[in-house]
């Protein structure tokens with residue numbers, strides 16, 4: 001009791017309010033219109049129905065189903081470029097093929113490890129920030145960390161031109177296969193590369209929207225990554241970020257690294273984890289501003305327990321080069 005009184009006595013009213021909010025997050029104001037998010041989810045879900053086997057364009061239904069089934073649960077570290085002596089340290093989900101997002105193909109249905117995230121996260125962005133379904137029409141969208149392509153397909157269903165990247169080759173290959181099978185090759189391209197390989201002129205000033213959910217906390221250098229994303233945007237373009245994080249009012253990150261696992265087992269090669277820095281909304285905002293973004297807004301989304309961020313590239317701006325891991329970056 002005495003310690004509590006001393007803390008109250010030594011803290012400013014602002015600090016007291018912040019610590020109360022961190023302790024009882026439900027007391028914070030709600031930022032999201034749940035009803036609107038649900039209506040958006042319904043609309044996106046109906047767009048996603050375009051990807052049933054009856055709409056296949058370049059491959060037959062039987063061959064399609066067989067190809068997908070042949071990939072599920074395959075364990076393969078070699079084609080990801082890992083040597084045998086480093087396999088032990090690699091992410092379970094990079095070694096073993098796990099399907100990403102729920103997908104009802106009509107003839108068969110796959111449960112994805114990430115459920116309906118491809119639909120719900122996009123709906124949340126539209127409910128939280130000034131962006132609508134129509135804003136994706138005829139825009140170039142850079143889809144970061146596409147897994148098995150649920151989000152990529154959905155963006156294409158909004159009439160976007162999509163450039164999807166994924167560091168795990170087996171997932172990038174599956175995304176490319178799906179896009180080709182549904183006749184999207186003229187509008188979607190998929191590359192099996194890391195975000196860090198996009199620091200080249202080829203990727204500069206290309207995208208109208210950078211769509212980056214579920215990736216920031218998997219990155220060893222989030223500030224550099226955000227700068228690469230910033231450089232990939234055209235002037236006026238926007239970034240949409242979503243991340244695991246911490247619900248704390250201060251600009252803090254929790255470090256986990258590759259030895260902290262969540263659910264799953266080593267035998268099944270299905271453990272969650274392999275996270276680096278998990279930012280609070282204030283930390284994500286600072287990182288985004290360092291990278292050059294303006295009009296930055298970040299919020300804690302109570303429903304999912306994750307951080308959402310929005311920012312705009314209003315023009316090219318310099319970045320602080322002191323201590324930067326790649327000093328030559330634009």
Ligand SMILES: C[S@@+](CC[C@H](N)C(=O)[O-])C[C@H]1O[C@@H](n2cnc3c(N)ncnc32)[C@H](O)[C@@H]1O
Nearest residue numbers: 117145147166167168193194195213214215218
């Ligand atoms: C949690 S999943 C999110 C998938 C999807 N974006 C979503 O929001 O549902 C993270 C994905 O990002 C990929 N990834 C992680 N680091 C990456 C990097 N440096 N470059 C490209 N992809 C990366 C992972 O392999 C994985 O497929």
